[in-house]
Amino acid sequence: MSDDVPALQLLAPDGTFRARGASEEFVPYIEALDDEMLRAFYRDMSLTRAFDIEATNLQRQGEMALWVPSHGQEAAQVGSARAARPQDHLFPSYREHAAAMVRGVDPVDIIRMLRGLTHGGWNPAAHGNFHIYTLVIGSHALHATGYAMGILFDNELRATPARKSTGTKSSTKAVNASDDNEAVIAYFGDGATSQGDVAEAFVFAASYRTPQVFFVQNNHWAISVPVSVQSRTPLYLRGTGYGIPSVQIDGNDVLVSYAVSTKALTAARSGEGPQLIEALTYRMGAHTTSDDPTKYRSHEEHESWAKRDPITRYEKWLRSRGADDAFFAEIAAEAGDLAADIRRRTLALQDPVSDTIFDHVYSEPHPVMSEQKQWLTEYSESFGDAS
Numbered sequence: 413m414s415d416d417v418p419a420l421q422l423l424a425p426d427g428t429f430r431a432r433g434a435s436e437e438f439v440p441y442i443e444a445l446d447d448e449m450l451r452a453f454y455r456d457m458s459l460t461r462a463f464d465i466e467a468t469n470l471q472r473q474g475e476m477a478l479w480v481p482s483h484g485q486e487a488a489q490v491g492s493a494r495a496a497r498p499q500d501h502l503f504p505s506y507r508e509h510a511a512a513m514v515r516g517v518d519p520v521d522i523i524r525m526l527r528g529l530t531h532g533g534w535n536p537a538a539h540g541n542f543h544i545y546t547l548v549i550g551s552h553a554l555h556a557t558g559y560a561m562g563i564l565f566d567n568e569l570r571a572t573p574a575r576k577s578t579g580t581k582s583s584t585k586a587v588n589a590s591d592d593n594e595a596v597i598a599y600f601g602d603g604a605t606s607q608g609d610v611a612e613a614f615v616f617a618a619s620y621r622t623p624q625v626f627f628v629q630n631n632h633w634a635i636s637v638p639v640s641v642q643s644r645t646p647l648y649l650r651g652t653g654y655g656i657p658s659v660q661i662d663g664n665d666v667l668v669s670y671a672v673s674t675k676a677l678t679a680a681r682s683g684e685g686p687q688l689i690e691a692l693t694y695r696m697g698a699h700t701t702s703d704d705p706t707k708y709r710s711h712e713e714h715e716s717w718a719k720r721d722p723i724t725r726y727e728k729w730l731r732s733r734g735a736d737d738a739f740f741a742e743i744a745a746e747a748g749d750l751a752a753d754i755r756r757r758t759l760a761l762q763d764p765v766s767d768t769i770f771d772h773v774y775s776e777p778h779p780v781m782s783e784q785k786q787w788l789t790e791y792s793e794s795f796g797d798a799s
């Protein structure tokens with residue numbers, strides 16, 4: 413499948429809705445959405461874009477050690493995160509700012525982590541089951557799969573309280589038939605597919621038929637390594653090789669991302685086992701603010717993807733359906749207010765007290781931690797008022 417013609421697409425880059433061939437199956441998922449939800453997709457993408465630009469500026473002004481831009485990947489993330497039900501668990505990498513916002517994570521919590529004020533960032537249970545960012549590439553594919561195996565075993569126990577779980581897949585189908593069942597999404601990039609952790613996650617997920625979706629954002633680059641070096645075949649075919657139903661979508665089309673993710677999550681929660689979606693998109697910015705992409709990729713390539721921008725195309729489509737200037741002005745104003753609020757709250761962030769670093773190493777007090785804490789206190793005090 414060529415990059416220019418992804419297998420599944422509903423919204424062409426020029427903003428026209430056209431479902432061809434296999435994509436036709438996904439039209440009813442969009443027809444079922446009301447205007448409010450369709451506009452919410454636009455709002456999610458626009459607010460994330462504003463947040464991302466503001467955070468990049470804050471990093472450039474020395475307010476963060478590092479920023480990881482999401483620019484260009486908003487549609488893939490918003491469509492899939494909006495398809496998830498409240499009970500679902502999402503395991504991100506580190507670039508999933510749009511998905512985080514959809515699930516209720518405060519953008520400043522992401523900033524706090526990249527400013528080095530916290531090791532975690534947020535409590536997933538209090539933030540839409542959106543798990544913490546993982547910088548160790550691919551490792552959370554295993555965390556997500558382990559979590560999905562846990563869901564499976566819990567379901568078995570609930571279905572047969574008298575019998576101890578065997579860990580087999582025997583009763584999966586029967587107990588997973590409800591819409592209320594949990595499912596899992598693991599987000600990772602094209603580069604992560606070369607990691608052993610991801611391969612192991614595929615094996616376990618396929619073998620146990622876990623209720624999960626592997627959502628690969630193929631943004632074409634793993635820092636300076638192009639996807640053509642990661643794989644000789646389209647990435648979605650990797651999933652197929654493990655026996656995981658896998659599809660490739662236009663990742664800059666929020667509608668197809670939503671529709672295909674909804675179908676995949678429904679299949680996963682209904683006992684059909686794991687699913688894989690490869691979303692073709694593009695990392696418009698640098699890998700992080702420490703990177704200079706002009707060293708390894710061409711201006712032409714960048715420009716060709718700018719023409720496929722997910723927000724511009726969606727705006728065109730919404731306008732063709734009646735959204736007027738007032739709606740877009742309202743969202744632009746809200747995005748401006750959000751950026752200003754993020755800046756104000758970032759500048760007001762306080763450093764944590766240094767003791768905190770020892771507090772969560774063990775769940776209970778530990779003599780080695782107490783000793784180290786005492787040492788640090790004495791060391792700090794040795795500077796007197798100058799410390």
Ligand SMILES: Cc1ncc(C[n+]2csc(CCOP(=O)(O)OP(=O)(O)O)c2C)c(N)n1
Nearest residue numbers: 507547548549601602603604631633634635
């Ligand atoms: C296990 C591991 N190896 C290497 C790195 C260094 N590293 C950080 S990001 C990255 C590239 C990841 O590319 P991809 O999976 O495509 O995600 P993207 O950054 O494009 O979203 C690498 C190699 C790391 N963080 N963890």
Ligand SMILES: [Mg+2]
Nearest residue numbers: 601602633634
């Ligand atoms: Mg990548």
